Amino acid sequence: xxxxxxxxTSDGSAGTLEERRHGEVDRPSSALAKFQNDPLPLDAxxxxxxxxxxxxxxxTLNDTRSNAVLLCHAxxxxxxxxxRHPVTGRPGWWDNLVGPGRPVDTDVFFVICxxxxxxxxxxxxxxxxxxxxxxxxxLTMPVVTVAxxxxxxxxxxxxxxxERLFAVVGGSMGGMQVLEWGAxxxxxxxxxxxxATGTRHSSQNIAFHEVGRQAVMADPDWxxxxxxxxxxxxKKGLSVARMAAHITYVSEAALHRKFGRxxxxxxxxxxxxxxxxxxxxxxxxxGSTFVDRFDANSYLYLTRAxxxxxxxxxxxGLVANAFRGSETRxxxxxxxxxxxxxxxxxxxxxxxxxxxxxxxSFVEIExxxxxxxxxxxxxxxxRAVRGFLTGAARAHGIAPPAPAPAPAP
Amino acid sequence: xxxxQHIPAARRVDYEVIRELVEPGSRxxxxxxxxxxxxxxxxxxxxxxxxGIELSQKGVNDAVARGxxxxxxxxxxxxxxxxxxxxxxxxLSQTLQATRDPKxxxxxxxxIGERSIVSFPNFGYWRLRLQLLVHGQMPRTGLLPDPWxxxxxxxxxxxxxxxxxxxxxxxxxxxxxxxxxxxxxxxxNAPWWFWNLFGEQAVFLLHR
Numbered sequence: 001x002x003x004x005x006x007x008x009t010s011d012g013s014a015g016t017l018e019e020r021r022h023g024e025v026d027r028p029s030s031a032l033a034k035f036q037n038d039p040l041p042l043d044a045x046x047x048x049x050x051x052x053x054x055x056x057x058x059x060t061l062n063d064t065r066s067n068a069v070l071l072c073h074a075x076x077x078x079x080x081x082x083x084r085h086p087v088t089g090r091p092g093w094w095d096n097l098v099g100p101g102r103p104v105d106t107d108v109f110f111v112i113c114x115x116x117x118x119x120x121x122x123x124x125x126x127x128x129x130x131x132x133x134x135x136x137x138x139l140t141m142p143v144v145t146v147a148x149x150x151x152x153x154x155x156x157x158x159x160x161x162x163e164r165l166f167a168v169v170g171g172s173m174g175g176m177q178v179l180e181w182g183a184x185x186x187x188x189x190x191x192x193x194x195x196a197t198g199t200r201h202s203s204q205n206i207a208f209h210e211v212g213r214q215a216v217m218a219d220p221d222w223x224x225x226x227x228x229x230x231x232x233x234x235k236k237g238l239s240v241a242r243m244a245a246h247i248t249y250v251s252e253a254a255l256h257r258k259f260g261r262x263x264x265x266x267x268x269x270x271x272x273x274x275x276x277x278x279x280x281x282x283x284x285x286x287g288s289t290f291v292d293r294f295d296a297n298s299y300l301y302l303t304r305a306x307x308x309x310x311x312x313x314x315x316x317g318l319v320a321n322a323f324r325g326s327e328t329r330x331x332x333x334x335x336x337x338x339x340x341x342x343x344x345x346x347x348x349x350x351x352x353x354x355x356x357x358x359x360x361s362f363v364e365i366e367x368x369x370x371x372x373x374x375x376x377x378x379x380x381x382x383r384a385v386r387g388f389l390t391g392a393a394r395a396h397g398i399a400p401p402a403p404a405p406a407p408a409p
Numbered sequence: 410x411x412x413x414q415h416i417p418a419a420r421r422v423d424y425e426v427i428r429e430l431v432e433p434g435s436r437x438x439x440x441x442x443x444x445x446x447x448x449x450x451x452x453x454x455x456x457x458x459x460x461g462i463e464l465s466q467k468g469v470n471d472a473v474a475r476g477x478x479x480x481x482x483x484x485x486x487x488x489x490x491x492x493x494x495x496x497x498x499x500x501l502s503q504t505l506q507a508t509r510d511p512k513x514x515x516x517x518x519x520x521i522g523e524r525s526i527v528s529f530p531n532f533g534y535w536r537l538r539l540q541l542l543v544h545g546q547m548p549r550t551g552l553l554p555d556p557w558x559x560x561x562x563x564x565x566x567x568x569x570x571x572x573x574x575x576x577x578x579x580x581x582x583x584x585x586x587x588x589x590x591x592x593x594x595x596x597x598n599a600p601w602w603f604w605n606l607f608g609e610q611a612v613f614l615l616h617r
Contacts, residue, residue: 331473363473383470391476391477
């Protein structure tokens with residue numbers, strides 16, 4: 001939520017940014033696993049014959065290959081969890097949690113983070129070039145699901161020669177992937193940490209996503225999804241989508257604390273529709289920086305994947321069925337002020353895991369920072385992650401994370 | 410369910426008794442586990458696989474930070490989700506009197522565990538009776554230090570009350586142990602009235 005250096009850049013440098021972003025779609029600066037004529041079956045009933053997945057790694061895989069941690073990113077995240085972003089130059093989105101001596105300690109774990117299927121940062125998605133046509137997929141890309149994302153990640157893990165992951169960790173849409181990993185590849189996951197997530201997208205969540213998608217599709221520059229071929233970009237639509245979504249990531253209390261009714265660079269209201277209030281200016285900024293780093297069609301596909309997620313529906317109407325016989329150690333985390341994935345949703349996960357007889361911890365973190373809290377500096381949250389991974393690492397017979405540094409006096 | 414936390418672990422003489430009742434290597438659920446002190450001890454003593462439920466967020470966070478499997482939850486509402494016979498032992502240590510519906514909680518304990526271990530302060534203990542008789546005020550002891558207006562204990566019972574409820578629920582008392590103030594056991598051959606008068610707390614191993 002911090003303001004970035006890209007604020008107020010001239011059109012010329014924004015073009016450079018745009019070129020860098022485009023470059024990352026098919027030829028990412030990250031490591032790349034290519035699957036040529038090695039089809040990936042999708043829930044939509046078809047398969048992607050040729051596809052690729054881009055990923056970052058941190059730390060070293062141990063001799064027994066038992067210290068691998070997979071991070072699953074959220075809707076608008078990417079594989080750059082703990083390194084400087086190649087397009088924006090900003091620090092990794094989970095820099096405060098992942099790194100040497102951090103709770104996800106890269107001194108002892110081999111951490112992998114891959115861009116999701118349907119994303120726009122190197123893994124095959126609607127902005128990628130369809131090898132059969134030589135043009136971007138656009139809307140000809142099959143709709144992907146959370147299960148498809150996880151299937152792709154599983155193929156990557158196999159290719160990396162990892163039999164079993166020590167842990168899978170993720171928040172929000174990343175948390176859905178963690179649940180899916182536990183449900184589908186439970187035997188390959190020693191510990192699972194789903195954060196600020198749910199077993200399904202609620203009606204309200206789908207509603208917000210639909211507002212975002214309609215904003216993108218209402219932009220004349222979207223061109224029925226063919227904007228890449230036609231050389232346009234639905235900036236306005238995607239920006240509005242991001243503005244609406246951003247409101248759902250923060251709590252009313254946090255917004256009010258940060259902005260209140262403060263005016264933006266003026267003493268009195270202008271009796272017009274300029275951004276009089278700081279909150280308006282802030283949201284506009286959020287929208288405009290987002291379009292610099294994200295693809296509009298990708299946003300449609302990924303929001304759809306979240307909407308379709310329903311673990312109960314995949315398992316005869318009962319979430320507990322998804323975890324039957326689970327030998328994974330689970331730790332579910334929620335945040336008190338998260339109204340997008342409220343604690344009740346996490347409790348539903350916990351009850352299902354209890355009903356399945358799984359080994360589960362559940363921590364609710366007191367914070368007023370809303371859904372985004374999982375990305376922010378939240379000492380209690382970090383303490384829980386460190387503690388859970390420490391207990392799990394001992395049980396798994398690998399080195400635990402470093403002890404927490406003493407709190408500042 | 411953080412009643413247990415108010416009492417220093419050193420004073421938790423019921424832990425020693427629970428230690429005896431639990432078979433090594435078993436699977437236990439500690440309901441109202443506080444910061445996980447009993448779970449940790451049982452893991453060290455008996456190599457049990459321990460899970461816990463704790464109401465207070467601080468208790469849960471401390472326990473999880475120590476690497477224990479603990480769920481933030483309420484004995485009154487969150488036991489329903491557990492399947493039958495999921496654990497060898499379900500332990501409710503010094504917590505029964507703080508639940509809203511002790512009978513329903515007991516039903517759940519007996520359903521979830523092959524066996525249940527319940528310990529509670531005996532409200533029939535002579536010092537409590539005497540305090541009430543002489544001072545006419547709600548009694549307070551080392552085991553029950555809080556005044557009436559701040560205690561989480563809302564369903565006090567005596568040993569006799571508890572045994573009557575178990576009888577009513579067709580529960581077998583596999584082991585019954587009453588402890589006096591210094592943590593010593595009251596002899597087995599003593600009659601119930603003696604236990605009810607001189608036991609400051611009681612520990613029961615239950616089965617149905």
